[in-house]
Amino acid sequence: MTFLRLDNIKKSYGDAAVIKGVSFAAEKGEFVVFVGPSGCGKSTLLRMIAGLEDVSSGELYIDGREVTYEEPAKREVSMVFQSYALYPHMSVFENMAFGLRMAKKPEAEIKAQVLEAARILQLEALLERKPRALSGGQRQRVAIGRSIVRHPKLFLFDEPLSNLDAELRSQMRVEIAKLHRSLGATMVYVTHDQVEAMTLADRIVVLRAGLVEQIGSPTELYDTPANTFVAGFIGSPKMNFINAKVASIAGNTLTLAHPTFAGGTLALDTPAAARTKLGAPVTVGLRPEHLSVGAANPVLALTLDFAESLGGSTQLYARSEGEPIIALTAGRPNLKPGDALTLGIAPSHIYLFDAAGLAL
Ligand SMILES: Nc1ncnc2c1ncn2[C@@H]1O[C@H](COP(=O)(O)OP(=O)(O)OP(=O)(O)O)[C@@H](O)[C@H]1O
Numbered sequence: 001m002t003f004l005r006l007d008n009i010k011k012s013y014g015d016a017a018v019i020k021g022v023s024f025a026a027e028k029g030e031f032v033v034f035v036g037p038s039g040c041g042k043s044t045l046l047r048m049i050a051g052l053e054d055v056s057s058g059e060l061y062i063d064g065r066e067v068t069y070e071e072p073a074k075r076e077v078s079m080v081f082q083s084y085a086l087y088p089h090m091s092v093f094e095n096m097a098f099g100l101r102m103a104k105k106p107e108a109e110i111k112a113q114v115l116e117a118a119r120i121l122q123l124e125a126l127l128e129r130k131p132r133a134l135s136g137g138q139r140q141r142v143a144i145g146r147s148i149v150r151h152p153k154l155f156l157f158d159e160p161l162s163n164l165d166a167e168l169r170s171q172m173r174v175e176i177a178k179l180h181r182s183l184g185a186t187m188v189y190v191t192h193d194q195v196e197a198m199t200l201a202d203r204i205v206v207l208r209a210g211l212v213e214q215i216g217s218p219t220e221l222y223d224t225p226a227n228t229f230v231a232g233f234i235g236s237p238k239m240n241f242i243n244a245k246v247a248s249i250a251g252n253t254l255t256l257a258h259p260t261f262a263g264g265t266l267a268l269d270t271p272a273a274a275r276t277k278l279g280a281p282v283t284v285g286l287r288p289e290h291l292s293v294g295a296a297n298p299v300l301a302l303t304l305d306f307a308e309s310l311g312g313s314t315q316l317y318a319r320s321e322g323e324p325i326i327a328l329t330a331g332r333p334n335l336k337p338g339d340a341l342t343l344g345i346a347p348s349h350i351y352l353f354d355a356a357g358l359a360l
């Protein structure tokens, strides 16, 4: 059942179009993640869903009802911000109770709701503390608690973990995933953290400059990115791109030329052969984690620039004719800067894009 629907939503500030027509539907209970570079409009979209920002045009539906022009309080939506300013003079309990007190809920109900949220977030032992006596992760949980107590229909999170250090981030990431499971609530979550997007999302919406580039499950976006933008955005380290040219087409066999390829060419059996033509530019995409050192049939012939050991794996930085290539390999290959480096890849892992950057 569709729970949240955005229908050609646009937003301009004066002459500046910031959201240029976003349409999207989320199912009840779905965890949707918005990703995209800084300034692409993620927070603006979220704020429009919450009603904190006017929509310039388009329609917005929550739980089957149009709410485009409805005031925020009536939308039964709750938002957790990056800067989760807690009231410093209030206890954890009072911070969580604040919204309910403002809504003049009966005392017994306030207490029940706060205790229930505290149980879910494991804050029971901290209810009498002031925010200054809490760790970053605990404060973040209180901020989430403030939003749980209101029993919203829809949770909105705007980069809620970006103020935390790496370890706390990953702990809280797991907490949020658990919370989603236990509440079964619909959530829309903004981040530019790769790992958060991949691990939390049922579906990811990739945004660029106020437009949707692609919507899909994390694995769909990883396996079949629609274009070079999505291909470069999903996956870490970033996908390598080689700007090759079509040297020959014979049936299904497409031969691409670029000095980075071993022997100067790369031959592939692909249905994409029918969708390009001789001399056309084709961008070849290779994910660092798919490249392997010392393959029997190397695809790339490079020179190693330097290697970074990550302990269990090694990140290799190589170049050939100016194209920097990164490979991520298990173990610690015995290589030093300046060494010849040949890399292989399974043909099924080779991505092809046309001159406009669209998947071939
Ligand atoms: N009140 C405003 N007036 C004019 N332009 C604005 C206003 N608020 C936001 N913008 C612009 O709208 C665009 C989208 O902003 P938004 O905050 O939604 O980006 P974002 O994707 O959340 O970025 P970040 O990842 O940096 O948080 C930006 O170019 C921003 O400068």
Ligand SMILES: [Mg+2]
Pocket (backbone or CB within 6 Å): 042, 043, 044, 158
């Ligand atoms: Mg933002």
